[in-house]
Amino acid sequence: MPAPEIPTPRPTPAQPGLSTADAAHRLAAEGPNLLPGSAPKSTLAIVRDVVTEPMFLMLLAAGGIYLALGDRGEALFLLGFVFVVIGITLAQERKTQRALESLRDLSAPRTLVIRDGQEQRIAGRDVVRGDLLVLHEGDRIAADALLIDGQLEVDESLLTGEAVPVAKLPAAQGAAPDTQQTPSPTPGGDGTPSLFASTVVTRGVGVAQVCATAAHTAVGRIGADLAATVEPPSALQQGSRRLVRTLGTAALVLALAQVLLGWWWNGRPLLDSLLSGIALAMAILPEEIPVILTVFLALGAWRIAHQKVLTRRVTAVEALGAITVLAVDKTGTLTLNRMAVAEIATADQRFRPADGASEMPEHFHLLAEFAMLATPGDPFDPMEKAIQHFGHQWLEGTEHVHDGREPEFEYALSGEILAMTRVFASDEPDLHLLATKGAPEAVADLxxxxxxxxxxxRRQVxxxxxxxxxxxxxARGRWRGPPPAPDQSPPWPQSQHDFDFDFLGLVALADPPRPEVPAALAECRRAGVRVIMMTGDHPATARAIAQQVGLSERPQVLTGPELEALDDAALAERLRHVDLCARLKPQHKLRLVQLLRASGEVVAMTGDGVNDAPALKAADVGIAMGERGTDVAREAAALVLLDDSFARIVAAIRQGRRIDGNVRKAMRFTFAVHVPIIALVLGPTLLKWPTLLMPVHIVLLQLLIDPTCAVVLEAEPEDSNTMERPPRPVSDSPFAMGPLVYSVLQGLGVAALLLGGQSWLAGQGWGSAQSRTVVFGTLVLCVMLLILANRDLSRPALLGITRPNPWLWRIAAAMALLLAAVLGIPGLRALMGLALPGAQGVAVAACLLALCLVWLELVRRAGRSLVRTRLPGPGGR
Structure with missing residues (x-):
């Protein structure tokens, strides 16, 4: 006679479990049950990363030389930049680490174990190989183990991507291995005894013996893939370092030439020549570049945090503006990972809540009633929660709701019969009501x-x-049994097959899509971002969800087995025509991401599970879910969605494009403004004129240039068509030749006009102090012109005043106050070698400024193609 399908109410294994001494010995020998993760950076490490940037090293060197020569105030001003940026970087790093720490709720769950024959609850980090875990609904499994008693259903979606829990049955007696070298079967199978760390028990009670902990678990083995995956380098870092090497060499050569020319060619004192050489090196050296890259990206991460997106690696902000492919997981990303009843059906009719009916027809009441009776009143399983919610929603206030009615007996799901039956008492002592649900073929067979x-x-299913x-x-049924003996339960049949059932119908459930997903996907399409689904779920499910959210109109689905049969070239060609990838394993996702990147795509990968972690790290921008995601996924990702809303991804891309555009505006301005400064230092030496700009003038200009880069242009609003144009090409660097030529043309024209003005003033007999005042004052005002000229390349510079920016007028006021202070305070005026300009000087400066404005407009009209992306838009990017 077969064994009855009766679940053990409370497993009571014969083994007493490990002794406390044995557990302590194994913990000391094998280490805690923790996954290896990246430790927070120390303050010294952050400071070291900042100050070892090549541009900062040059800044420190320049400031040191100034300090050695006695210009202490100017040296401190330069060196102060280093400490300001270090402070900003430290603040952002600490903020990010604090936010991450608040998310680490899965790192060490409390676990119930049997030790010394007694149940005791310990920290998950203290679980060791050989421990007996006592598992209940809702428990997160602390280590890989084999079920040895009881029956469970487990949500393994964090490993497999499958939203549906899988059934676990006990292993044969003594089958639990006591070694960490024994491989576990692949997650996701029904009817196996294998349990995996970080998965969740959704139903049942059981006892399992731990066979692997920490890095030896399935989660830990995926961690090995993470360690072997090289993080994508930062394009801006690469470009800025190449530029730094070029500018550093140029600054060294030209500064040396300036010293020799000033001393030998012009006969200046050696110390004055050295100071002039350092001034030229500073003029060539745009120290704003590290300020732009660090401050813009750090403040960008802060702005993105306002969209509830945590930035773990600030360099990922730059890649957001160039994303061309968004690879998304289905479960928990496109969907809510919360099951809901989508349809119920009888033999000839069906009812869908989404059709908008105000009430459910009477014809379906019996089906919904017995679906609820076959389900625990307060379940943990997501499908059973959905059934109870559906029943209360549509049957509330009717006689079909039986809250609080407890069964006399339950037949659990088993490997032989994939259905469960709950037995209820009736008004007649020997009559019992049966409520059954399960796999349609199993219930139909009963x-x-x-x-x-x-x-x-079968066709309906x-x-x-x-x-x-x-x-x-x-299904429902009735069973009349013999009266039970006193104080005993009725002699229940051994199997559910011993009952007679009536088939009532089908209940169809779905993991509904997130409500914000369709609009977010539509915005991605308008922005030229291709979205590809990568899921471990069934192809039919992937196709259905894709159709519901409008992800793709192409019905083809690429599956894991098909992917394995293709070489890289064939897979790349297939991927051009497929937007849905299903039945994927972790290595499949990693291969797809790497292949897309090798094809020139900038890839963002979203996911929440351990199985997503290698692909998250390999992507240009890995985006992990903060609420539901695992620690492993968050460690691998560059961004973390704090509320798991898919719409936040699009908001982050929008902010990334805005930041990218503002970085380019700041770079154009920086290179343009340095050209006339260089010309006004080097030109007089070559032409044997008196010195126009001294080091103090350059430092004073930096008081305007640096805040302009770090504050004004960073605060620029996004362009009106930010999400209406394709992503910028990967090759479209702010350090590319086109933008540099455009900036140099702007600066050369301004430099030529200022040098021409100096020549005309000298020819008119003006003294060096008066002519220097006119040229320097015009140069200061040209800084403002260059700001306006580079804010928006789609319209004349003066019209850019109408674009809102709270810092623009503040910097304009600062320029006016600075000029007024320098010219109005006699001591400052004498220190800087200036004189009062007079009405004639003001008129000359106004003429020079007007000519500069005309030149900038001519360059704008002729040179927009040098800086535009695939499709031009406001700001010209």
């Missing part, structure tokens, strides 16, 4: 239906499955 009815049910629905069959 009802002993004829072939025609079985075929009809297949049609629902094609729409990505998870289908359950529901």
């Amino acid at each position: 009802c002993h239906l004829d072939a025609a009815r079985l075929g009809a049910i 297949e049609a629902m499955a094609e729409r990505g629905l998870r289908v359950l069959g529901v």
Whole structure:
């Protein structure tokens, strides 16, 4: 006679578990049950990273020389930049680490174990190999283990991507290995005894013996893939370092030439020549570049945090503006990972809540009632939660809701019968009501239906499955048993097959898409970002969800087995025509991301599970879910969505494009403004004129240039068509030749006009102090012109005043106050070698400024193609 399908209410294994001494010995020998993760950076490490940037090293060197020569105030001003940026970077790093620490709720769950024959609850980090875990609904499994007693259903979606829990049955007696070298079967199978760390028990009670902890678990083995995956380098870092090497060499050569020319060619004193050489090196050296890259990206991460997106690696902000492919997981990313009843059906009718009916027809009341009776009143399983929610929603206030009614007995799901039956008492002592649900074929088999009815049910189920629905069959029955002996339960039949059931119908459930996803996907399409689904789920489910959210109109699905059969070239060609990838394993996702990047795409990868972690790290921008995601996924990702909303991804891309555009505006301004400074230092030496700009003038200009870069241009609003144009090409660097030529043309024209003005003033007999005042004052005002000229390349510079920016007028006021202070305070005026300009000087400066404005407008009209992306837009990017 077969064993009865009766679950053990409380497993009581014969083994007493490990002794406390043995557990302590193993913990000391094998280490804590913790996954290896990246430790927070120390303050010294952050400071070291900042000051070892090549541009900062040059800044420190220049400041040191100034300090050695006695210009202490100017030296401190230069060196102060280093400390300001270090402070900003430290603040952002600490903020990021604090936010991450608040997310680490999965790192060490509390776990119930049996030790010394007694149950005790310990920290998950203290679980060791050989421990006996006592598992209940809702428990997160602390280590890889084998079930040795009881029956469970486990949500393994964090490893497999499958939203549907899988059934676990006990291993044969003594089968639990006591070694960490024994490999576990692949996650995701029904009817196996294997349990995996970080998965969640959704139903049942059981005892499992730990066979692997920490890095030896399935989660830990994925960690090895993370360690072997090289993080993508930063394009801006690469470009800035190449530029730094070029500018550093140029600054050294030209500064040396300036010293020799000033001393030998012009006969200046050696110390004055040295100071002039350092001034030229500072003029060539745009120290704003590290300020732009560090401050813009750090403040960009802060702005993105306002969209509830945590930036773990600030360099990822720059890649957001260039994303061309967004690879998304289905479960928990496109969907809510919360099951809901999508449809119920009888033999000839069906009811869909989404159709907008105000009430459910009476015809379906019995089906919904017995689906609820076959489900625990307060379940943990997501499908059972959905059934109870559906029943209360549509049957509330009717006689079909039986809250608080407890069964006399339950037949659990088993490997032989994929259905569960709950037995309830009735008004008659020997009559019992039966409520059954489970796999449709199993429930139909219990009802002993004829072939025609079985075929009809099968066709109904297949049609629902094609729409990505998870289908359950529901039946009811009656059983008359002999009266029980006093104080005893009735002699229940050994198997559910001993009852007679009536098939009531089907309940179809779905993991509904997130409500914000369709609009977010539509915005991605308008922005030229291709979205590809990468999921471990069934192809039919992937196709159905894709159709619901509008991800793709192409029905083709690439599956894991098909992917394995293709070489890289064939897979790349297939991927051009497929937007849905299903039945993927972790290595499949990693290969797809690497292949997309090798094809020239800038890839963002979203995910929440351990299985997503290698691909998250390999992507240009890995985006992990903060609420549901695992620690492993968050460690691998560059961005973390704090509320798991898919719309936050689009908001982050929008902010990334805005930041990218503002970085380019600041770079154009920086290179343009340095050209006339260089010309006004080097030109007089070559032409044997008196010195125009001394080091103090350059430092004073930096008081305007640096805040302009770090504050004004960083605060520029996004362009009106930010999300209406394709992503910028990967090759479209702010350090590319086109933008540099455009900036140099702007600066050369201004430099030529200022040098021409100096020549005309000298020819008119003006003294060096008066002419220097006119040229320097015009140069200061040209800084403002260059700001306006580079804010928006789509319209004349003066019209850019109408674009809102709270800092623009503040910097304009600062320029006016600075000029007024320098010219109005006699001591400052004498220190800087200036004189009062007079009305004639003001008129000359105004003429020079007007000519500069005309030149900048000519360059704008002729040179927009040098800096535009694939499609031009406001700001010219």
